[in-house]
Amino acid sequence: MSEANGETMLSSSFLFLAALQLTTTLAVSQFDWETLDAGTTLKWTPCYQGFQCTLLQVPLDYTAPTGSNASIAIVRLPSAAPKSEYRGPLLFNPGGPGSSGVDAIVQNGAAFATIFGSEFDIVGFDPRGISYSTPHISFFNTDVERELTIPSNPNIVYPSINASSDALARELAHWQLLGKLAVARDEGGYLQHMTTDNIARDMLRITEAFGFGKLQYWGVSYGSVLGATFASLFPDKVGRLIIDGVLDMDGYYHANSTSQMTETDTALQTFFDSCVAAGPARCAFHAPNASAIATNLAALTTRIRAQPVAAVTPAAHGIVDFDALRNALLAALFAPYDSFPPLAQALADLAAGNASAMYTLNAPPPFACGAPRSSANPLESYMTIACGDAAPVADDLASLRAFYEAATSVSSFADLLASTRVVCSGWKIHREGRFQGPIGARNTSFPLLIVGNTVDPVTPLAGAVKAVQAFPGSVLLTLDAIGHTSLTAPSRCIYGYFREYFVNGTLPALGTVCPADAVLFADGRKGNATASGTPPKR
Template identity: 55%
Template sequence: MIVKVAVAALILSWLEFHGVLAQFNWTTLTATDTLTWTPCYPGFQCSLLAVPLDYDDPSKGNASIAITRLPSTAPPSEYLGPILFNPGGPGGPGVGTVVLSGAAFAQLLGPQFDIVGFDPRGVTFSTPRVDFFATAAERQVWMPPDLNLRYPSLNSSSDVLPHQWAQYQLISQWVAQRDAEQGSWMQYITTDNVARDMLRIVQAFGQEKLQYWGISYGSVLGSTFATLFPDKVGRMVIDGVVEAGAWYSGNLTLAMLDTDKALESFFTGCADAGPSRCAFHAPTASQIASNLASLTHSIHAQPFPVLTPFSHGIVDFSFLRDYVFAALDTPYASFVGTAVGLADLAAGNATPPFSAASAETPQFECSAEVDAEPFFGNTFEAQIAIGCGDFLAYDENVTEVREFYENEAKLSSFADNWALWRIWCNGWKIHREGRFMGPVGATNTSYPLLIIGNTADPLTPHLWAQQTAEQFPGSVLLTQDSPGHTSLVAPSLCTHGALAAYFQNGTLPAPGTVCAADAELFPAINELPSNSNSTLTSGVVLKRSSQMSEEDVQLLEAVRAIGDAVLPVAPRGLRKAFKLP
């Protein structure tokens, strides 16, 4: 079914890919202060780089940074150095993302570069690694599925917010105790130290300046690096921009400034597409919005119990909101399938959308490894530890948190998604004194930044991209006229051609450039690619592809493939809907 293109197939692709990552054992490597490359994944080389755990006091020992590269295939005379990529999160697995998509990066950016992925300190294969719990069983006790995997919406009932507040007060106390028992190292995994690690990586490559592409939270990392080391900026692209001042303050209210605009693109796009392309069609956008509101009210009043041969659950108010919110992140891949799911729900059939958004329930086997970790590993715990460790410390009671949420709700009906950060970090106890918290910006970067922002990004508004461009005078803001989170949701010859030229020869687009997406928001069902059951964004259908040169089509296909790997780890909305940790 089409909706599975946008949701369920993602789970399978990542779980299958875990088998590829498991083919290499990172514990066989020894971290050193130089890069010693070892063959690891097919076509890739891996190394562990030793960096100071505390840059102010190297006597406290080292962290070990896991790094992989797809080596340049250009002659040495044409070699242009490494490009580091960060997939966001925070806590996104840089190694796994690049292993999955390195060939596509090389196709887009050129063979002159090493394509480099690294797991930031505390994440996945880097050590020490953030683990709030000693065993998987302990994790299940502390983080039951309703809290760890799919949060009930804060506005689903009056007791959800206080319950989650109390849950994370407990977790904060638990993690502080566990960290103290392990030597109090978790305070050192903040973004400023990751920026310092990136400089060490660049220097270990024998290079003077950083070439970097970061999306979503990766833009905070990029902005922080450019602030701390303005003379070390070679090329820097930040895309789907989080304004770093908002990040370090711990107030992400403006994140949802364009969220409802992205939702409106579903309504207008569906109305324009017609019933043959949008199963949830009505003659006007306002009628589609009204129909969704009625469906939401109905499911809130009476949820659907669902039993399948492989799983079971309840399609309720929270499920529906997460289902729609996830589609806003990747509209060009997801809107067709989401419309089908909504039409099924409106017809009283909850099984197809539930099956699409839910992984199969694993069968118990006595031979299974009790504490085996999935590929996503510690992404969620690292996200909390890094984000809350970065943020301004605050300790609010339930009434104060509710007031914060109600203020956010004035901007968007999806405010509960971002208010969770306030709950996660409320009372967080691990903060390094003297950590960098801004201000962010520099007037003298050694090369201008290329900043990319979508016009209707549900997670990172265009305003944040504008503000960040102002913080780095001389940088250029490129606007992609599309909904969705980051430019990778919609291949664009204009956007991604400019991005490739920037890395290859330093060319910047003209100030004020606005690029259109070369993808269909509601493609015809028979236009979906033949491999549309393999990955999240393989449902993206290119516009006018028959009129493009082979080179242009290859560029757009490369962007689509990068999106397949990157987008599952970037936005929180996807993790919620897919029930991934």
């Protein structure tokens, strides 16, 4: 990385979000996508503030290109460079599956452009079926029906299957219910086409619609699956491709998240250790040593499991129970540089009998009847795409219980993270001929840049190492940080290598490790990063 490029990042590195804030409020309030008509060319319309929007028509079924179509919502922050310096679109996927790439770029595109340079259009798109793209993945006729069935709460995505003696059985029934609803309301059989291989084909269509033949892309978390799938399907169409926070692809395509849990407990241990190091002034849940903090947390968890606590805040009210507490802990591990201080305060308050701070950490937005219909559908999209990609799961209750018990030997968070297999046990819609692996290609037209953190709670570094082996010639860039993806903490070093890769095609030297420009518990209750601690949906 050149010193000049490193200096370019100095003014902006702390503006770059440590984890994406994927709420839809900003986008919904500023632009009406229904005013646009989809076409096979990109017809840009001003939208939001300083952005341009369009809808691209693509085949719903690529084996029947003259049949029904899908409409892909695309937003760009246009390049500010002269035409002679223009380098085309740089596509971004924020994870999920189910997160809105449009909202991610509306909220973070300016920071991205500062990092990558004005030569690129910074492009976000909603994968088929998600958010502003259509046909819209939905199992429900109204938002009220959705709210009554799957309230918008992180616990619904990460339900603890150890919350009670019948929690696993109830979760199995819940996901079977949603699977039956999906089958019953799959008008025209469109849900089978909402798969990662088709999203990869859509990315190629988007790139070609810009007038370019090879993809430039950065994908985080599930976006790593999308990027690796693209490179496997179209190895000769890789321009520049970063996958960041890399899932175990075999595990993803078999609805088995066990390999994702190998560093989750290590990440939690950093909370204990850094709290001790920070001292009581900066860590409210402080104790003299890490073992004491772990013991106090275990005792608090046992107490809340036996007796949940009511919480009333100015904005909302609800219950902090075992599920809520477990999810708050896991959420903090995704973006610890920002989330550890408020988590420590919330734990201290909860131990003292006040649940307000803990409830606020992951409180769902209040639902209002009569509000404009929401375009957000993360849970339905997650189930449709992740389970539709994977090999069918036919496990019964006994098999799922055995799977969970085996996963507990890998991580104490298996009660949350093993739920992927339970979710997919209810899914019955699978398209014949869909891509299911293997991931990899002997020769891509340009080497991939593969990024992993030293400790990532849900995409361990081993996933990145495995991806390097699947794509010979690719290079691993490691961020010495705790948290999920390189978005967990600002790093001038990482940003510099990203820009060098996209602009000059320069790969880091083998074994390169970048430091994070952040410190755990640096600023007490507020943290020192800029993002929410809410984990992106898997």
